[in-house]
Amino acid sequence: MCGETRVFNLDQLEKFNSETPQKIAVYETNSTLAAMWCLEPGQEVFLHVHPNADDVWICLEGDSGLYFGGDGEEYNIRKGMAILAKAGQTHGMKNTGNNRFVFVGVCGPVPIETVRL
Numbered sequence: 057m058c059g060e061t062r063v064f065n066l067d068q069l070e071k072f073n074s075e076t077p078q079k080i081a082v083y084e085t086n087s088t089l090a091a092m093w094c095l096e097p098g099q100e101v102f103l104h105v106h107p108n109a110d111d112v113w114i115c116l117e118g119d120s121g122l123y124f125g126g127d128g129e130e131y132n133i134r135k136g137m138a139i140l141a142k143a144g145q146t147h148g149m150k151n152t153g154n155n156r157f158v159f160v161g162v163c164g165p166v167p168i169e170t171v172r173l
Contacts, residue, residue: 066116070094070158077101088164095121095151095158103148103173111141111163113149120153146173 064082069092071078077099082090093101095118103124115121115137123131123139126146133139133149141147151157 066092066160072096072156082160084166087166088162089166089168090160090162092158092160094156096156097151097154099157100150101148103146105144105146105171105173106141106163107144107169107171109143109163109165109168111147111161113139113141113147113159113161115139115157115159117155118151118153118157118159119155120151121157121159122150122152124148124150148173 061083066082069080069082071080072094074096077096078094080092080094082092095101103126113123115133115135117135119134121133123133124147125131125141131139139147
């Protein structure tokens with residue numbers, strides 16, 4: 057994490073692993089935090105909920121992701137899209153494309169509680 061840094065070069069933070077999706081901390085303040093997720097084709101972010109925090113996902117790279125909104129809701133997502141999960145809303149996603157998928161999640165307020173489903 058970056059102390060007093062206000063500008064972040066996201067493409068330099070990207071890291072991939074063929075076995076598991078990678079979650080990289082971007083920043084954390086007293087009110088929000090951001091993490092970058094890097095997924096190879098077929099990898100997914102587990103279905104979960106934050107009972108106390110909103111979570112906005114901003115898609116930076118990738119042409120085919122499937123966002124799980126809970127209660128059977130599914131949305132096709134790709135580079136250039138943003139998705140909001142309000143506090144208490146279930147969410148997760150899978151990279152369904154043939155290329156890497158990268159998004160940044162911005163959550164708040166902190167501390168964030170995560171309940172894996």
